[in-house]
Amino acid sequence: MELIRFERVEFAYGDTPVLCGLNLGVREHEVTVVVGSSGSGKTTVLRLIAGFEVPDKGRLVLGDEVVAEEGRVVRPPETRNVSMVFQDLALWPHLTVGDTLDFVLGPHLSRDERRRRTSETTTLLGLESLVHARPAQLSGGERQRLAIARALVTQPRILLMDEPLANLDPPLRLSLLDEIRRIHDRLGLTMLYVTHNPQETFILGDRAVVLREGRIEQVGSPRELYDQPRTAFVASLLGRCAIVRGALQNGQLNTAMGIIGSLDANGEDGSQVSLAIRPEDVYVSDGGAFEGRVERITCIGGSFEVELTGPGWRLSALVRAEPKPGSLLHFGIAKTAWLQK
Numbered sequence: 444m445e446l447i448r449f450e451r452v453e454f455a456y457g458d459t460p461v462l463c464g465l466n467l468g469v470r471e472h473e474v475t476v477v478v479g480s481s482g483s484g485k486t487t488v489l490r491l492i493a494g495f496e497v498p499d500k501g502r503l504v505l506g507d508e509v510v511a512e513e514g515r516v517v518r519p520p521e522t523r524n525v526s527m528v529f530q531d532l533a534l535w536p537h538l539t540v541g542d543t544l545d546f547v548l549g550p551h552l553s554r555d556e557r558r559r560r561t562s563e564t565t566t567l568l569g570l571e572s573l574v575h576a577r578p579a580q581l582s583g584g585e586r587q588r589l590a591i592a593r594a595l596v597t598q599p600r601i602l603l604m605d606e607p608l609a610n611l612d613p614p615l616r617l618s619l620l621d622e623i624r625r626i627h628d629r630l631g632l633t634m635l636y637v638t639h640n641p642q643e644t645f646i647l648g649d650r651a652v653v654l655r656e657g658r659i660e661q662v663g664s665p666r667e668l669y670d671q672p673r674t675a676f677v678a679s680l681l682g683r684c685a686i687v688r689g690a691l692q693n694g695q696l697n698t699a700m701g702i703i704g705s706l707d708a709n710g711e712d713g714s715q716v717s718l719a720i721r722p723e724d725v726y727v728s729d730g731g732a733f734e735g736r737v738e739r740i741t742c743i744g745g746s747f748e749v750e751l752t753g754p755g756w757r758l759s760a761l762v763r764a765e766p767k768p769g770s771l772l773h774f775g776i777a778k779t780a781w782l783q784k
Contacts, residue, residue, distance in 0.1 A: 492601065493520055568622075595630070623647065679719075685756075689716060736753065747761070
């Protein structure tokens with residue numbers, strides 16, 4: 444079931460268009476990751492759902508109810524049962540952890556109910572020993588947990604997260620990604636998570652939506668988008684790859700690198716075709732059909748990423764043994780992704 448639905452939504456800041464006829468459905472209880480480069484409209488999607496912005500055209504539906512359309516708010520933000528975690532966290536410096544959660548809950552709940560929810564939420568986020576601490580007394584990870592706790596304590600139906608881990612170091616970011624996924628699975632929330640980071644997309648996402656200049660480029664599981672990107676933009680956004688172009692002839696592609704065969708491409712002979720080739724799909728072997736010169740070597744832990752070049756082309760391969768710079772290597776291609784554009 445789709446809990447959130449954008450129907451031909453257009454939105455602009457002044458004369459600058461941000462979303463261009465967006466049609467998007469978000470499934471209930473799933474983590475949907477919205478991924479794209481800066482300026483693609485990712486944050487605007489969240490702000491429209493939260494009610495901070497209103498569509499210029501089209502309409503936004505939550506459940507079976509239209510909440511905004513054509514420059515008009517139908518249901519105000521405070522009645523949508525939506526919470527948001529902001530990129531800059533926006534914590535109140537003068538309030539302790541406990542006071543922050545109590546303030547968000549508001550006076551309409553009894554004191555006992557506020558205490559119960561605060562206790563449950565701080566325990567869920569590992570903040571139970573820090574209820575009397577202010578943000579300045581918390582570590583980066585603890586401040587992040589407080590921002591999430593503030594969003595969860597109201598027991599929202601929808602949780603929006605706008606690049607909340609962008610400013611954290613990699614080990615802490617990975618730890619919190621696992622924690623966010625655990626919280627989602629325990630509470631069964633519908634979650635939209637905005638990022639430009641492919642790693643976050645793969646760890647969190649049940650589905651991923653790639654936005655480009657206010658339009659959807661592709662929707663699918665993160666693995667599907669990685670293995671079967673429809674465009675060069677999607678292929679490059681989700682991981683390193685080489686885009687190889689050539690002319691199709693009898694199911695083979697004539698490229699600057701040589702002939703690449705066994706293609707499942709629906710094109711006429713002579714048509715131009717593009718392939719995405721990822722480093723892990725290139726294997727170095729003396730019996731490989733192609734030859735390239737080692738241009739650059741990067742250690743990535745237990746293996747090396749090697750950039751191979753030739754006249755008019757370059758691609759990367761993963762190897763276990765470090766080759767010599769400038770040496771020639773034979774290689775083959777195990778898999779490619781045929782791009783529609």
